[in-house]
Amino acid sequence: MIFLNLDDNLLIQYNQISMPRAMLDYTKTVLQKVSFDAKLFAKELKKAVSRLLPSEIEELKIWLEYFILDKPELHPTLILIKA
Numbered sequence: 001m002i003f004l005n006l007d008d009n010l011l012i013q014y015n016q017i018s019m020p021r022a023m024l025d026y027t028k029t030v031l032q033k034v035s036f037d038a039k040l041f042a043k044e045l046k047k048a049v050s051r052l053l054p055s056e057i058e059e060l061k062i063w064l065e066y067f068i069l070d071k072p073e074l075h076p077t078l079i080l081i082k083a
Helices: 008-033 037-051 054-067 074-083
Strands: none
Touching: 008 037, 008 054, 037 054, 037 074, 054 074
């Protein structure tokens, strides 16, 4: 890990940018791991939608559409993110 000598303002701005990205990446990892079970996948997707920012939800929607292309059992979960 690299630490930079920044003033507090810049450091706060960096954390505000990087934390949501980390949450989105974590969400994608969780969804990939639970994709074997449609009910569990839907549950995790609902949690993600309630915790992510609107811009992150849009990005997640795009990722999800590609991720479930070959997983017909997960197609009904798209309604959870389009609502």
